Amino acid sequence: MSVIETDSGMSPFSWPSHDPWRDLSPAEGPEGLEIQRQLGNLWRHRRSAESIRLSDDLETFQGEVAYRSIPPKRSYVVRVVCVEVRKGEPRPFSLDDLTE
Amino acid sequence: MNIWLKTFGSDLEQGDYLPDCALPMVGPDFEPTIGESKIVIEIRDLIVITQSCDLANAKVQFAALCPIYGLDHFESINPDFTKRGRWESVRKGRVEGLHLLGSPEDPQNNRLALVVDFGEIYSLPVAYLANRAGQQGNRWRLQSPYLEHFSQAFARFFMRVGLPVQIPE
Numbered sequence: 202m203s204v205i206e207t208d209s210g211m212s213p214f215s216w217p218s219h220d221p222w223r224d225l226s227p228a229e230g231p232e233g234l235e236i237q238r239q240l241g242n243l244w245r246h247r248r249s250a251e252s253i254r255l256s257d258d259l260e261t262f263q264g265e266v267a268y269r270s271i272p273p274k275r276s277y278v279v280r281v282v283c284v285e286v287r288k289g290e291p292r293p294f295s296l297d298d299l300t301e
Numbered sequence: 302m303n304i305w306l307k308t309f310g311s312d313l314e315q316g317d318y319l320p321d322c323a324l325p326m327v328g329p330d331f332e333p334t335i336g337e338s339k340i341v342i343e344i345r346d347l348i349v350i351t352q353s354c355d356l357a358n359a360k361v362q363f364a365a366l367c368p369i370y371g372l373d374h375f376e377s378i379n380p381d382f383t384k385r386g387r388w389e390s391v392r393k394g395r396v397e398g399l400h401l402l403g404s405p406e407d408p409q410n411n412r413l414a415l416v417v418d419f420g421e422i423y424s425l426p427v428a429y430l431a432n433r434a435g436q437q438g439n440r441w442r443l444q445s446p447y448l449e450h451f452s453q454a455f456a457r458f459f460m461r462v463g464l465p466v467q468i469p470e
Contacts, residue, residue, distance in 0.1 A: 266387060266396045268379045270421060271370055273343035274321070281340055283333045292362065 305405040308442045311435035313427065314353040315452060316443030318369065318405070320346045322433060324423055346370070348417055348443070349430070350455050356427065363424045367455070369402070369417045391416065397461070400454045405441045417451070419458040 228237040305318070326341045347366035355361045376382045388411075391399045398420040404413035434440065443451060 266381075266390055266399075268375075268382065268396075268399070268418075270418065271368065271375060271378050273324070273345050276326075276341050276343045278339050278341055280337055283335055283338050285335055 303444055304403040304408050304447050305441040306444050307439050309437075309439050311431040313349060313356045313364065313431055313434055314442060315349050315351060315356070316353075316448040317349045317434065318346070318441040318443070319349065319366070319430060319434060320437070320440075322347045322366070322425065322430070324425070345423075347423065347425075350422070350452070352452075359427075362427055364427050364430055366423050366425060366430075367417050367419055368421050368423075369415050372412060372414055372416060375416050388414075394454060394457075398458055400451060402443065402447065402451065419455050 228234045308317075321344050324343045324345055326343055328341070331340070332338070345368050348369045349356075349364055349366050351361060351364040351366075356364060372382075372388065381387060388401070390396050392401050394400075398418060400417045400419065402415045402417060404410055404415065407413050
């Protein structure tokens, strides 16, 4: 399963990385215990769902990837005057780097 | 560590991001007859791929550049890239011709990343590019080691050798 990179130290999950209610003072009474249990279940469910979504997003496509070139941001036609300059001459090429 | 550094002035280096450069294009029926003719000017955002040492020592009069796009722009033409796993393949270097760079403004936001298309290589006069760079005020320059990673990716793309017959899988 792919794992998202977290160079920034930020969690890729929208919820805390551990069950935040686990660290609270123990609930008292049957209602409090039930609420704490349900919150834990909710955290685990949410965390699991986000893990699946993240791994899907990061899954590498194995097939061949083709793409079309992108048109320019804008383009326009200009009139130019063509001047005959014959074939271009070679440009001066320094050999300074090759001399010892 | 920053991926990009803000710079200004007309000095050019490999990895310089130059928005809105003008590229003169000739069509298939272009005839350079003496007199008036027409050419198309395309405006593109480009990134310099010529080596910095060649630019610094005036070894070249033309610089090579590749187009660079935002992911949304690229996806608008290539909707397949909105599908799951496509950008991850590019990020891992498995798509020939494309290279991802982190966003200059918000490197942690991968949706603001930029993609370079090595499949289109343009050449423009260094003098024009230097003048253009000088007009732009603050602009972005790719930093090491992302610069070397980018340069190596281009080299790997360009040095490919196609074989007439492959060893069967």
